[in-house]
Amino acid sequence: MLKTLRAGAPAVAVLFAPVMVWRACAGSLSPQEFTQVERGRYLSILSDCSGCHTAPGGKPFSGGRLIETPFGNIASANITPDVKTGIGTWSDDEFEAALRKGIGRTGAHLYPAMPYNAFTKMSREDVLAIRAYLNSLQPVRNSRSPKTLPFPFSIRAAMTVWNALYFQEGSYKPDPVRSAEWNRGKFIVDGPGHCGACHTPKTLLGGERVDQYLQGASLQGWSAPDITGDSRAGLARWTVEDIALYLKTGHNRTAAAAGPMAEVVDLSTSKMTEEDRQAIATYLKSLRGR
Structure with a gap:
């Protein structure tokens, strides 16, 4: 969050994030849908989705930005609703599983460069609002290479151990004694x-x-x-x-x-x-x- 001239840090990737089926442009949404879209737009700002999913010179949210990790670079995903290279055919459940549980569409574990260990604290309603916002975007055809990490870090099954050590699923529970x-x-x-x-x-x-x-x-x-x-x-x-x-x-x-x-x-x-x-x-x- 806070970095100064004496201290800074890379924005953390929101990889493999929100997914959806593109239905219509925002201008044709119902008032109820528009409210959800606007809520999702704001949640995407809180999550800094565009910072990781927009490559230098690229179109917003179309992915391809290389995210540095201690284990190698990871190319951010296209999270526009393009049906071939984006997330346009994912279901609500698949979307939530990726964002809140670190499980990809194929059932493989995602890497914590997409901070699902933090995003799990959002509710299902929160992440589906993000999906609704991304659903309102223009689809962009832009493919990426999902295999950029060297062996053995490329073995996704190892994330089972990582999750057991560092991941606790569950939405945020307010502290009743605090404001x-x-x-x-x-x-x-x-x-x-x-x-x-x-x-x-x-x-x-x-x-x-x-x-x-x-x-x-x-x-x-x-x-x-x-x-x-x-x-x-x-x-x-x-x-x-x-x-x-x-x-x-x-x-x-x-x-x-x-x-x-x-x-x-x-x-x-x-x-x-x-x-x-x-x-x-x-x-x-x-x-x-x-």
């Missing part, structure tokens, strides 16, 4: 925002070290800083307003976004509502440092 704003912030940070994908240190297998939640990590030459309340390296000196302003504009009185985080601000956090940026800031300020 609605705090819960909204935690949901975004842990769910669609998948902040831990960059800001939580990883094991050798690429899983998140939950005991070092959001305490900063290094990824592909960029450093994603500690975004807890740690007084040495974290956000202890940042106010709620500082965080919200940073998410809106990419800078505040102490820091400015650079590199991949500048893209995240441009495509995602700057387009969030003021209420959601405030909720994220409120949640992050509640986290204790090391």
